[in-house]
Amino acid sequence: MIFYGKQSIDENDIDAVVEVLKSDFLTQGPAIEKFEKCVAEYCGAKYAVAVTSATAALHISCLSAGLGKDDILWTSPITFTASANCGRYCGADVDFVDIDPSTYNMSIAELEKKLQAAEIKPRVVVPVHLAGQSCEMDKIYKLSQKYGFKVIEDASHAIGADYKETKVGCCKYSDMTVFSFHPVKIVTTGEGGMVLTNDKDLYEKLVLYRSHGITRDPKLMTGTADGPWYYQQIDLGFNYRMTDMQAALGYSQMQKVNEFVSKRRYLAKRYNELLKNINGIQLPDQNEDTKSSWHLYVVRVDFSKISKTKNQIFAEMKEKGICLNLHYIPVHTQPYYENLGFKGGDFPNSEKYYEEAFTLPLYYSLTDEQQDHIVKSLVEVLQ
Structure with a gap:
């Protein structure tokens, strides 16, 4: 049977996972940062945060963008439900912008028309790079500057894609970009996702939301640390941490x-x-x-x-x-x-x-x- 998609795993991928299984760290270890750095450098972004899925990546991206109750998120109707659900997870309303009939991505004309007419403007817009083709991000970015919304690229399909001589994921035209590493995607970690950004404040929020809202960074704490063991929960976060086995597989896949x-x-x-x-x-x-x-x-x-x-x-x-x-x-x-x-x-x-x-x-x-x-x-x- 020929399926519509499937992963491609070789001996190097297997060896990379086995090496982690024999190491001291199965989670929260050095393989995570190595994978994050690899993807960020490949795409040309400053920061990357690996998580359990692209859905988790979308969720913490929306939270980091300040999306909440009484806000609204706009995305494309032609996408997996996670691109819209992430707004609902934050307590926000969701609306949609129809697609361009040629590219099947979010229509810029429809987006601009909807922005002009909307009494309540979106706090977040999530353009979806369907099938691996980037949306017209320069035009979306200009509209974001005019109307004051954050842009989160749902690039779950689009690692390795190019837009105007830049790699999708460089965040030149967005606040954050999300990738998926599901088995049918171009690069896989089994299940997994990642958020890329060039904004240090957003990066620190993403890291916080990924792991229960807990920090060990004294600069982010209230008061003085009791000792080297000390941590503080300073926000309500989630357990969205990727394992080192997944990260090792992802790093190996990124070499190809x-x-x-x-x-x-x-x-x-x-x-x-x-x-x-x-x-x-x-x-x-x-x-x-x-x-x-x-x-x-x-x-x-x-x-x-x-x-x-x-x-x-x-x-x-x-x-x-x-x-x-x-x-x-x-x-x-x-x-x-x-x-x-x-x-x-x-x-x-x-x-x-x-x-x-x-x-x-x-x-x-x-x-x-x-x-x-x-x-x-x-x-x-x-x-």
Whole structure:
């Protein structure tokens, strides 16, 4: 069976984890800082904070940005629910900005129009780099300066991606950037995430929220420390600490990140060539300022030209040994968000995308022969 995504683990990765298992530290040890420094240097950011998941990373990013009750967070409807849920965890309201019908990222035109009309402006905007392609971050940054909101890039799909000759994660156009290291992502730690920032104050808050709100730094304490054993809880934080085993795996994976991304770009280009003349298929569009890391390869089907339903396409492809997927169901149509007042028709571009889109397999170890089989099978199913 060919799945839509899978991790790529080699002997170096295994050896790195085994080395930690034989060491003095399984958690809160030197592997964490080593991994954080590696990712920060790769992306060109000053600080990095490793955590248990990208969801945890989004949560503490929102808290560090000051998001709370009576505030509002805006994000894209086409994302995993965590991009919106992080606002709800902080007690804030959530709203959405419809997608650009070409790139499937947050529409700048819709964002600007919504900002102009909104009586209550967002405290935080979370642009989502869908499939590994950066949003138009320079334009979002300019709007953040005009309207006074914090920008948290949800780059869960986009480690290794480029935007305007900079690496996604450098935080040139944002306050913080979040990465995911889930197994189907480009780089994996099993489960895990990270926040990058160039702001020291935000960094100190992120570190605090990651570990129960506890500090051993005398500069952050109230009063004088009782001794070298002393710590203080100065805020309400969480246990979002990554283990050293995960960090060691992540550091080992980061040594291959350019190789991983290069292969994905090769496969995406090859899909473009193989699928370009297939009736009813719309290929993913790329903004000229971006170089996607291609976490996902999403196509859309014009069902007015195809005699099959989406369910039939999924089922018949699975019969041929190929598991498709769909990224994503619009968040505002989930029952939890419908109970908050959202409804079908609120964000038409996102809803039309959902009706037409599906994700083809794409991962580092996918071979040309497997890709040929995927395309041949898709053509047979569609025709």
